[in-house]
Amino acid sequence: MNEREVWSRAGAAGGGEEGEPGAAAVRRVSLATALRDYGIYFALVVLVIYFSLAVPQFRTTDNALLILLQVSTIGIIAIGMTFTILTAGIDLSVGSLLAVAGMFSGVFAQKDPTTLNVFLALALPIFIGLLGGMINGLVIAGAGVNPLIVTLGTLTAFRGFIVWYRVNPIYDLQPYYRIIGQGSIGPVPIPVIILLLMTVAAYIILNYTRYGRYVYVVGGNPEAARAAGINVPLMIFSVYVISGFCVGLSALIFTSRLMAAQAISGQDFNLQAIAAAVVGGASLFGGRGKITNTIVGALIMGVLFNGLVMLNVPAPIQQMIIGVIIIAAVWLDGILRQRRH
Amino acid sequence: MSSGAAPPDGIVVRMRQITKIFPGTVAVNRVDLDIRAGEIHGVVGENGAGKSTLMRVLAGLYPDYTGDIEIGGQVVRLTNPRQARELGVALVHQELSLVPELTVADNIFLGREPYARIPGLISRSAAEAQARGLLRDIGIHLNPAAKVDRLSVAERQLVEIAKGVSLNPRVLILDEPTSSLTYQEIRELFRVIRGLAAKGTAIVYISHKLDEVFAVADRVTVLRDGHRVATAPIMEWTEAGLIQAMVGRDLSTLFPRSEVEVRDVRLEVRHLGRRGAFRHISFQVRGGEVVGLYGLIGSGRSEVAEAIYGLTPADEGEILVDGMSVLIRTPRDAISHGIAMTPEDRRLRGLVSMLSLRTNLSLRALRLLSRLGFVDQSRERAEVDRMIHALGIRTVSQTTEVANLSGGTQQKVVIGRWLMVPPKVLILDEPTRGIDVGAKAEVHAIIDGLAGDGLAVLLISSELPEILGMSDRILVMKNGTLGDEFSRREATEERIMAVAAGLTVAGKA
Ligand SMILES: Nc1ncnc2c1ncn2[C@@H]1O[C@H](COP(=O)(O)OP(=O)(O)OP(=O)(O)O)[C@@H](O)[C@H]1O
Ligand SMILES: [Mg+2]
Numbered sequence: 001m002n003e004r005e006v007w008s009r010a011g012a013a014g015g016g017e018e019g020e021p022g023a024a025a026v027r028r029v030s031l032a033t034a035l036r037d038y039g040i041y042f043a044l045v046v047l048v049i050y051f052s053l054a055v056p057q058f059r060t061t062d063n064a065l066l067i068l069l070q071v072s073t074i075g076i077i078a079i080g081m082t083f084t085i086l087t088a089g090i091d092l093s094v095g096s097l098l099a100v101a102g103m104f105s106g107v108f109a110q111k112d113p114t115t116l117n118v119f120l121a122l123a124l125p126i127f128i129g130l131l132g133g134m135i136n137g138l139v140i141a142g143a144g145v146n147p148l149i150v151t152l153g154t155l156t157a158f159r160g161f162i163v164w165y166r167v168n169p170i171y172d173l174q175p176y177y178r179i180i181g182q183g184s185i186g187p188v189p190i191p192v193i194i195l196l197l198m199t200v201a202a203y204i205i206l207n208y209t210r211y212g213r214y215v216y217v218v219g220g221n222p223e224a225a226r227a228a229g230i231n232v233p234l235m236i237f238s239v240y241v242i243s244g245f246c247v248g249l250s251a252l253i254f255t256s257r258l259m260a261a262q263a264i265s266g267q268d269f270n271l272q273a274i275a276a277a278v279v280g281g282a283s284l285f286g287g288r289g290k291i292t293n294t295i296v297g298a299l300i301m302g303v304l305f306n307g308l309v310m311l312n313v314p315a316p317i318q319q320m321i322i323g324v325i326i327i328a329a330v331w332l333d334g335i336l337r338q339r340r341h
Numbered sequence: 342m343s344s345g346a347a348p349p350d351g352i353v354v355r356m357r358q359i360t361k362i363f364p365g366t367v368a369v370n371r372v373d374l375d376i377r378a379g380e381i382h383g384v385v386g387e388n389g390a391g392k393s394t395l396m397r398v399l400a401g402l403y404p405d406y407t408g409d410i411e412i413g414g415q416v417v418r419l420t421n422p423r424q425a426r427e428l429g430v431a432l433v434h435q436e437l438s439l440v441p442e443l444t445v446a447d448n449i450f451l452g453r454e455p456y457a458r459i460p461g462l463i464s465r466s467a468a469e470a471q472a473r474g475l476l477r478d479i480g481i482h483l484n485p486a487a488k489v490d491r492l493s494v495a496e497r498q499l500v501e502i503a504k505g506v507s508l509n510p511r512v513l514i515l516d517e518p519t520s521s522l523t524y525q526e527i528r529e530l531f532r533v534i535r536g537l538a539a540k541g542t543a544i545v546y547i548s549h550k551l552d553e554v555f556a557v558a559d560r561v562t563v564l565r566d567g568h569r570v571a572t573a574p575i576m577e578w579t580e581a582g583l584i585q586a587m588v589g590r591d592l593s594t595l596f597p598r599s600e601v602e603v604r605d606v607r608l609e610v611r612h613l614g615r616r617g618a619f620r621h622i623s624f625q626v627r628g629g630e631v632v633g634l635y636g637l638i639g640s641g642r643s644e645v646a647e648a649i650y651g652l653t654p655a656d657e658g659e660i661l662v663d664g665m666s667v668l669i670r671t672p673r674d675a676i677s678h679g680i681a682m683t684p685e686d687r688r689l690r691g692l693v694s695m696l697s698l699r700t701n702l703s704l705r706a707l708r709l710l711s712r713l714g715f716v717d718q719s720r721e722r723a724e725v726d727r728m729i730h731a732l733g734i735r736t737v738s739q740t741t742e743v744a745n746l747s748g749g750t751q752q753k754v755v756i757g758r759w760l761m762v763p764p765k766v767l768i769l770d771e772p773t774r775g776i777d778v779g780a781k782a783e784v785h786a787i788i789d790g791l792a793g794d795g796l797a798v799l800l801i802s803s804e805l806p807e808i809l810g811m812s813d814r815i816l817v818m819k820n821g822t823l824g825d826e827f828s829r830r831e832a833t834e835e836r837i838m839a840v841a842a843g844l845t846v847a848g849k850a
Contacts, residue, residue: 208718210711213700220693227652227690228704228758229676287695 039336040280040296043329047300051307058310065189071302072191073254075295077269078276079202080133080246082294083239085277086206087219088286089140089147091243094273095266096158097132101125101251103162106170106261109177121177125255126248132158133244137237147240155270162263169262173255181257191253195295198246202291215239220287275322276301279329300325351377352411353511353543354399354430359408361394363745365737368394370567371408376512381534381544383558383575385551386587387777388749389735390564392547393435396514400432401425413511429511433504433518435547435748435775436688437497441490445483446472449504475507480529494686495521495638495803502530506537513537514545517748519553520774521685523637523803524838531557549749549777550804551580563587588779598789598811604628606664607797608680608766610649613658618644619821622658626766626797631788633812634801637841641821642801643685646768649799650682651675652690662766679765681705683756683772685801691755694744698736699725701743701754706761728757731787733780749775760787767791768799773807785811805834819843 052059077094084091102125109121132154139150183190206212218225218235226232255261280297282289304325308318354376361369369391376382384392398406401419410417412428419425425432439448446468447454454463455471472485481499489497502518515534519527534544534557548554554561555575562572563586570586606625614620619641626632636642648655651669659666662678669675675682684690693701702725703710710721725739732753736746743751752775759767769788773781788811792798802808808815815832817824817840824840 208716209714210707210716211714213704213707213716216696216700217693217704220696221689223690224693227650227672227682227684229673231673283695287693 039332040293040300040329044296044300044303047303047307051303051310055307055310058307061187063306065187065192067299067302067306068192068195069189069257070306071298072189072195073250073257074269074272074276074301075195075298076198076246076250076253077243078273078294078298079198079291080243081270081273082202082277082280082282082289082291083206083215083242084147085219085274085282085284086215086286086289087236087239088222088284089219089236089239090151090274090284091136091240092148092151092270093132093136093154093158094243094247095269096155096162097129097244097247098251098254098266098269099263100132100158100162101128101248102255102265103166103170103261103263104128105252105255106173107166109173109255109261110170111174113174113176118176121174122180122252125251126245129244129246129248129251130241131244132247133241134237136244137240140240141233141236159263165263167263169260171260173259173261177256178259179256181253181255181259191257194249194253198249199291199295206291211238216287218286272301273298275326279326281333297329351379353378353413355409355411356395356399357409359395359398359406359410361391361398361403361406363394365741367567369398369406372564372567372569374562374569374572376543376545377560378511378543379538379541380559381538381546381557383554383561384545384547384564385549385554385561385583386564387735387779388733388753388775389747390587390777391567392564393516393748395564396432396516396545396547399425399512400430400514402432426508426510430514431505431508431510431512432514433501433516435516435520437494437501439489439497439500442488444469444486444488445476445492445500445503446485448489448500449475449485449507451504472503472507475503479503479506479533481526493638493643495523495526498522499526502533506533510542512543512545514547516547517549517775518546519548519550521771521803523841524805525637525842527553549775549781551583551778552806554583555580565589584778587777598631598785598813599793601629601793601813603630603813604795607662608649608799609661609664610645611659611661613645613648613655613660615644615648615653615655615657618653619648619818620657622823624816624823624826626799628795628797629792630813631792631798631800631811633808633815634799634818635803635805635808635815635837635841636818636824639820640818640841642818643770644821645818646682646770646799646801647684649675650680650684650768652682652684676764680768681759681762681764681766682768683759683770685770687752687755691758692743692751695742697740698729698734698743698746698754699739702728702757703761705758709762724761728761731760732757732783733777749777749780752776753780756784760791763791763794763796766797766799768801770801771803772800773802773804781807805837808837809834817841 057063081091081094105121105125108117108124111117136151136154139145140147180190185193206215214230214235218230218232222232254265276298277289277294278284279300280290280293282294301322304322305318308321352375356372356374359369359372360367372395386392397403401422401424404420410419417428440451449472450468455467456463469485476483476485481503483496483499489500498518498521502515505513518530522530538544546554546558558575560572560574561578561583563570563583565587604627607628608626611623613622622645634642647653649660649669651671651674654670660669661667662680667678699721703721706724707716710717710724722739729736734753735750743754756772773784776784788798800808800811809832813829815827815837817837819841820843827836
């Protein structure tokens with residue numbers, strides 16, 4: 001935002017001889033806020049430069065597009081996750097819900113491409129995502145049960161349901177179904193375009209609409225939100241529906257990209273999505289977080305995965321590195337925030 | 342001023358050229374201050390003048406200050422609160438900082454709990470016994486075993502004070518200790534701090550209530566825009582002079598309430614009651630009228646307001662708006678019937694501290710400031726700017742986090758939020774608490790203007806002069822019931838106090 005707007009009263013903080021400490025203070029703001037607001041972009045750039053120098057294959061256009069493609073599934077889920085985290089909630093059920101939505105999409109994508117089957121293959125995952133989100137939202141907002149508990153429950157329940165429904169993967173999907181996950185417009189893969197559109201939509205909602213404001217306010221201080229006449233339960237309900245919608249969309253892309261529907265899909269997607277948001281500076285206590293930073297967080301994770309694979313780092317070591325980086329990012333964010341006081 | 346002399350001159354704290362900078366603001370700018378043993382040193386200034394910041398430096402909370410501090414003749418560099426406490430500095434915060442889940446006794450002895458016989462364990466009974474003795478000495482009637490989240494704002498403030506006193510400090514700093522206390526508790530507090538001062542404790546007393554400063558202080562220091570403007574014995578100050586020094590211009594403190602033609606009844610409550618809080622509350626507020634609601638701590642005045650606004654709904658009785666009976670279970674219901682309220686506990690129910698000033702101020706007006714769900718950002722900026730100027734809100738920008746504003750400025754933000762969209766019925770619970778004299782007059786002018794526009798205003802305040810100055814009628818509560826009602830002409834401080842304290846039913850046939 002515009003930190004430069006200086007209001008007349010505060011601007012008067014010392015005329016003449018006192019001008020000097022004032023100016024120093026202002027200079028200090030810009031550095032501190034710049035680090036706090038753009039530190040994550042800086043981290044991404046450093047990573048990209050490092051891997052580019054370390055591994056020549058890393059800096060090809062194809063690899064860049066591959067990273068974006070890989071990030072898109074998690075990125076879209078992380079967008080929904082950011083909404084729940086902004087309200088001081090969380091959605092652990094995203095991975096399981098993705099498996100459910102993907103499976104039902106696959107069931108119809110396997111059948112003859114009649115209009116109805118095509119429609120169901122494409123629309124059902126979204127619908128199931130919304131439904132799953134509503135279930136979460138109803139219990140959390142309606143019954144007032146802690147979101148961590150509720151979505152931990154649905155994480156297990158959704159997974160149990162889909163494994164019970166169909167253990168065996170579906171592989172023989174109809175060729176048309178490929179287009180969403182594997183198609184591209186010009187050089188840009190369709191999933192990347194969807195991620196971009198979703199990011200823009202979420203950005204507009206959070207920054208320019210009344211609804212977006214209310215999301216932050218409800219997360220920042222639910223009591224104050226209630227006292228200001230905001231329908232807090234409805235707001236809480238809605239963010240889980242948004243999260244469910246994102247999962248449904250992601251499920252469609254994911255199933256289409258793999259051309260397979262599996263009951264075991266998305267096992268640790270919840271952790272990856274949360275990591276993206278948190279590395280992006282979203283506060284689990286609510287009220288603090290930006291959609292653009294979440295996407296950058298997802299990109300950082302994607303670049304790390306990709307780069308470490310190219311460096312031939314064994315998978316277990318990759319996991320350890322990524323774990324340490326998540327903690328370090330949040331720790332650093334906290335330090336930068338405190339510096340200002 | 343007797344500066345420059347050696348330590349035996351009774352100066353316990355000597356601050357020289359103290360400067361504290363926040364990003365974008367020089368909160369305290371080269372301030373010199375001497376605090377003497379046994380004196381009550383008043384510190385006054387507008388919201389954001391730097392009073393709290395200066396004292397927080399002294400309490401070791403801002404290690405990055407510049408300047409020199411001597412405590413008890415010893416040059417010190419304060420780096421943390423524990424060090425300041427060991428040097429004998431105790432600060433009672435302006436903003437309540439108790440742990441709500443703990444008891445009164447736990448809070449008082451937080452971090453220095455008395456130990457039990459078994460090593461490693463703390464003794465709850467010893468803490469409670471000590472707390473009981475302490476509370477008795479200070480004249481506070483509270484159960485040390487009570488959980489803090491059950492207490493009212495005023496009661497919490499008393500616990501904070503008890504905590505400060507229990508440290509047995511060399512310098513006790515009270516940052517607006519009385520902002521939600523009523524007459525009786527304030528008198529009690531004065532007795533206590535005079536007693537402490539007589540025993541040699543230096544007291545720093547920050548307040549926006551100048552009558553208190555005149556009643557209790559020996560010397561007064563005025564801060565303005567982070568600078569020290571003056572320090573002088575209380576005898577040398579007049580109220581007008583003090584205000585002049587604080588705001589840099591002349592200002593009348595009492596806002597004259599204009600004559601308004603009273604209209605139809607807008608708000609009426611009949612036999613309102615909530616178990617354990619209040620009962621049989623019936624009154625009316627007409628359009629154009631400001632009705633004051635006064636009562637001591639625990640009398641139930643805030644609870645009545647919270648019931649009308651739906652924060653904690655009543656369980657019996659009826660609420661009518663414009664003659665129509667309405668059901669109010671939540672603030673949303675109240676708002677939809679045109680009732681608005683500024684809640685007493687602004688930390689809990691008002692501010693969203695990690696969000697910007699703009700977001701906080703425009704929250705209520707957002708509906709009017711948006712079209713098809715989209716916020717009209719330029720109009721929002723303009724409206725917020727208007728409020729910033731109307732209330733003299735001191736901030737670096739509209740995007741400053743509310744947490745970084747001074748205490749009184751935060752209060753202004755919550756008040757401003759509700760003044761941005763005039764409702765039909767406005768309930769103001771302590772609207773000027775912690776607000777400086779200039780802004781207080783401004784808030785009074787706004788209230789007067791709103792009543793002039795035909796709003797019904799219910800004004801709750803623990804400040805009698807405010808109630809007397811602004812109200813057309815005054816209702817007095819005691820023990821959860823409506824004690825008596827006074828017209829503007831009949832009301833005097835003595836009569837209201839008599840009813841509130843439940844001594845007699847004063848002077849009414
Ligand atoms: N943590 C902080 N970060 C940034 N600025 C701050 C912070 N705390 C205070 N300030 C700024 O420092 C200035 C002085 O604030 P301070 O709290 O000392 O005022 P005050 O005199 O105590 O006012 P009040 O009467 O409202 O309590 C204000 O402009 C305020 O916005
Ligand atoms: Mg203050």
